[in-house]
Amino acid sequence: xxxxxxxxxxxxxxxxxxxxxxxxxxxxxxxxxxxxxxxxxxxxxxxxxxxxxxxxxxxxxxxxxxxxxxxxxxxxxxxxxxxxxxxxxxxxxxxxxxxxxxxxxxxxxxxxxxxxxxxxxxxxxxxxxxxxxxxxxxxxxxxxxxxxxxxxxxxxxxxxxxxxxxxxxxxxxxxxxxxxxxxxxxxxxxxxxxxxxxxxxxxxxxxxxxxxxxxxxxxxxxxxxxxxxxxxxxxxx
Amino acid sequence: xxxxxxxxxxxxxxxxxxxxxxxxxxxxxxxxxxxxxxxxxxxxxxxxxxxxxxxxxxxxxxxxxxxxxxxxxxxxxxxxxxxxxxxxxxxxxxxxxxxxxxxxxxxxxxxxxxxxxxxxxxxxxxxxxxxxxxxxxxxxxxxxxxxxxxxxxxxxxxxxxxxxxxxxxxxxxxxxxxxxxxxxxxxxxxxxxxxxxxxxxxxxxxxxxxxxxxxxxxxxxxxxxxxxxxxxxxxxxxx
Numbered sequence: 451x452x453x454x455x456x457x458x459x460x461x462x463x464x465x466x467x468x469x470x471x472x473x474x475x476x477x478x479x480x481x482x483x484x485x486x487x488x489x490x491x492x493x494x495x496x497x498x499x500x501x502x503x504x505x506x507x508x509x510x511x512x513x514x515x516x517x518x519x520x521x522x523x524x525x526x527x528x529x530x531x532x533x534x535x536x537x538x539x540x541x542x543x544x545x546x547x548x549x550x551x552x553x554x555x556x557x558x559x560x561x562x563x564x565x566x567x568x569x570x571x572x573x574x575x576x577x578x579x580x581x582x583x584x585x586x587x588x589x590x591x592x593x594x595x596x597x598x599x600x601x602x603x604x605x606x607x608x609x610x611x612x613x614x615x616x617x618x619x620x621x622x623x624x625x626x627x628x629x630x631x632x633x634x635x636x637x638x639x640x641x642x643x644x645x646x647x648x649x650x651x652x653x654x655x656x657x658x659x660x661x662x663x664x665x666x667x668x669x670x671x672x673x674x675x676x677x678x679x680x681x682x683x684x685x686x687x
Numbered sequence: 688x689x690x691x692x693x694x695x696x697x698x699x700x701x702x703x704x705x706x707x708x709x710x711x712x713x714x715x716x717x718x719x720x721x722x723x724x725x726x727x728x729x730x731x732x733x734x735x736x737x738x739x740x741x742x743x744x745x746x747x748x749x750x751x752x753x754x755x756x757x758x759x760x761x762x763x764x765x766x767x768x769x770x771x772x773x774x775x776x777x778x779x780x781x782x783x784x785x786x787x788x789x790x791x792x793x794x795x796x797x798x799x800x801x802x803x804x805x806x807x808x809x810x811x812x813x814x815x816x817x818x819x820x821x822x823x824x825x826x827x828x829x830x831x832x833x834x835x836x837x838x839x840x841x842x843x844x845x846x847x848x849x850x851x852x853x854x855x856x857x858x859x860x861x862x863x864x865x866x867x868x869x870x871x872x873x874x875x876x877x878x879x880x881x882x883x884x885x886x887x888x889x890x891x892x893x894x895x896x897x898x899x900x901x902x903x904x905x906x907x908x909x910x911x912x913x914x915x916x917x918x919x920x921x922x923x924x925x926x
Contacts, residue, residue: 518852518894522859529879627753628753651762651764651765652758656762659754659758
């Protein structure tokens, strides 16, 4: 046990600081991905509610494909496909050799694109939970569409979406571990590095697992607080 | 489009399908047995059993599957006790480690689905069965299982699809299933887009077949619900 404390501590031989930094990177990349997913999700929800046939089919396909294909494949596509495009672009300008895309960007976009597919469904469900009468009333007093969205739809849909968004956030947090395969030094990658150089994989992976558990528990509590706060004006019976 | 390359890639990728299916099938089957056990533990009156199952589900749903795979594959081998035990011939094989991690992971998610199914059976029915003098196991078999299964099936279908998708992570510990082969081809040819399209098509086809099978099963099990739209649930939180 004392060995473990020294290994994961903040002393000269300890990995504590590196692991904490890596956990911060995990939060950063997950949050970036989640934010990107929110934007994409809003677009998808709009497409599936208001769009014409072609737009609807496109949004439908996006959702089905991203929810059915392994996340790992999407990360490979963005990282290697992006690098492939970047390399050939660089060759056009006379550079040589391999140009890799930034693994943070590729990973955040990949997880964000997947998250967007889930968030689209959640926003769509939340929109349908708004009472139709409210939309009709707003239209009948002559609200322009943008105002209607800002004052009537967005505040209520967001409120209904919070529990679902909490689930999707947990998903993004856990999927961010997969970005380690393209070399971003987030929590799992740091644990792998530590395991490799100390030959104590169990200690490192169990620590990583505990940190993930901590992150998901605390963010879960935050979402619960947010839900309670947002729902305080809603009658439940 | 380079058709010969795509055909060649598809051929190579299809060779990985049996392993993908094997991983998915065995882990789901073993996970289902374990999940029923966990669900019964959660519902039992014994507080110790309840808390044990609760913490298990909490830990396995709160950590990434990839961490669980690494912990089993790299972490367990660190202990001489395990290296000298009868388990070592299994635990040193990436195949068994992946299967174990997938099983433990899906058991945690499925147990909550099964618990929801069991709880959905109205208590009046159980009371009535008791009043008729049915034994506990008979009540479980005749009253709870047939009705709970129908409720749990859509969510369980989602879980099956998610598991099929999750088998891709086995490629990280060197298993050559579809994603493993895909990443090998990508790193050899650097043609990520074509390979991605081929592998993606294979996964979509598999998932389509699974969701059709589940829908069919749902129709068979719940003839009274025909016409209702199957599989319209909220997305499940994944690993």
